[in-house]
Amino acid sequence: FWMVAKEGSIVKACEKLHLSQPTISNQLKALEQSIGKRLFQKSGRNLVMTEMGQIVFRFADEIFTVGQDLQHFLSGQSQESTHRQRLTIGITDSFPKTVSFRILEPLIAIHDYYRFVCLEDDDLDGLLIRLSQYELDLVLADAPVAPQSKIKAYNHLLGSSRISFLATPDLAAKYRDDFPYCLKDAPILLPSDTTALRRELEAYFTQLDLYPHIIGEFDDMALMKVFGQRGTGIFTVPSVIAEDVCHNLRVECIGEAADDVRSSFYAISMQRRIRQETIMHLIERARKHLF
Numbered sequence: 145f146w147m148v149a150k151e152g153s154i155v156k157a158c159e160k161l162h163l164s165q166p167t168i169s170n171q172l173k174a175l176e177q178s179i180g181k182r183l184f185q186k187s188g189r190n191l192v193m194t195e196m197g198q199i200v201f202r203f204a205d206e207i208f209t210v211g212q213d214l215q216h217f218l219s220g221q222s223q224e225s226t227h228r229q230r231l232t233i234g235i236t237d238s239f240p241k242t243v244s245f246r247i248l249e250p251l252i253a254i255h256d257y258y259r260f261v262c263l264e265d266d267d268l269d270g271l272l273i274r275l276s277q278y279e280l281d282l283v284l285a286d287a288p289v290a291p292q293s294k295i296k297a298y299n300h301l302l303g304s305s306r307i308s309f310l311a312t313p314d315l316a317a318k319y320r321d322d323f324p325y326c327l328k329d330a331p332i333l334l335p336s337d338t339t340a341l342r343r344e345l346e347a348y349f350t351q352l353d354l355y356p357h358i359i360g361e362f363d364d365m366a367l368m369k370v371f372g373q374r375g376t377g378i379f380t381v382p383s384v385i386a387e388d389v390c391h392n393l394r395v396e397c398i399g400e401a402a403d404d405v406r407s408s409f410y411a412i413s414m415q416r417r418i419r420q421e422t423i424m425h426l427i428e429r430a431r432k433h434l435f
Contacts, residue, residue, distance in 0.1 A: 145175055145183060146204040149197065152190045198278040206230075231260045231422065234271035234283040237364050238339045242385040243409060244284060247302070247430045251422075258422065266363045272297055275414060282423055283412040287340040298416045300427055303435020304408040305382035307345070307401040310389060312375040316396040319378065323399030324352060331377035332356040336363045341407050345380065348405045369393060382407045384434060409435070 147157040154168050161168070176183050183197035193201060206229070231251065235244055244262070251260045263280070265271050271283045272295040288299040309327070311319065319326045327349075335342045342361075349355065359377040362368035372379035373393045381389050386397055411427050418424050 145172060146201065146208060148172065148184070148191060149193055149201045149204070152192075154191065193277075195276075195278075202278055229258050231258050231282075232263065232280050233260060234263050234265060234274060234280040236268050236271065236283075236285045236287075237264055237266040238335060238341070239284050239286050239365075239409070240382060240385060241366050242388055243382065243434075246385070246434050247284065247409075247426060250426060250429060254422075269293070269295075272412070275412065278414075281413075281420070285410050285412055286407060288408075288410050289412055297412050297414055300411040300413065300418070302409045302411055302427060302430045303384075304406040305384040305435065306403060307341070307380050307405055307407060308383045308386035308397050309378050309380055309399050309401070310372060310386065310393075310395045310397055311378045312373070312395055315375060315378060316398050320396075320398040324354065324401070326398070327356050327378070328354050330356050331359045333360050333362065333368050333372055333377040333379040334358055335365065335368070335380075336361045338363070341380070344405050344407070345401070348401055 147160055148154055148168065151157045151160060154165055154172075157163075157168055158165055172183070179196070179200070181196045182194050183200060184191040185194055186192075233248065248260065248262070251258055263271075263274075268283075268285050268287060268289075271280065271285070272289065272293065274280050275283050275297060276295045283297075288301075289295065289297045309323070310316075315331075319330050334345060337343075337346075356378075360368070360371060362371075365381075368379050369381070369389065371377065373395060378398065380401075383400055389395065390397060409430075411423075411430075413423070418427065
């Protein structure tokens, strides 16, 4: 089953395992009968895993990883068992990197037991598909799953933060007075119009009848900060990390948006109630200590 799942077809698995097609087919059939559910379905000439197949494959992958670790240990390649559980987390590009670090930081303390993998994508829908296929354990996003989404996933609100406007010392000295009206015609760097934060900021500017001079728009918030650090324009970050950003980039805060203009952060899972203890700890810690 594990080899067929990896190779995508029984023919390719036969070549790897040096077994005949009837042998593998009969073993797959016996496994499916013992589980009581289909593990594969046909897609053209290939086999693709069903939802149950995806779940079984992840367990099978862990089983073979443990076996390899045991072999390494017994052959003297390691002084101790190296097996650690893998936690795979999808993160949208618009999710601030410092917020990601603060949420996932507790995993560093338990690195003997967990190895975490962070995968970024500018498309939340793409991450949700991978989540639904059990390639990801969790998704971190700055927008919830839309009600009309074809993927049935569940939002877990981590918290929200006010928005701070930051700039280099020279720009801050020029535009700090009379905030927020000082932003009128000011050079500004904004998140792309596909982000939830951009929509919040647009509504805020319209409400105040402010029309800043937009220098650039960014999907990647880290890149926006680089441009901001170089003095090309005023940029925004969630206030929860503003102090860290000011210290690291040597920039200054010129003001905060109104309290109702906020950036929200979500953990998204396939389960309404998360049962994995480590993920639940990350969520509760972020809610209690970060937000």
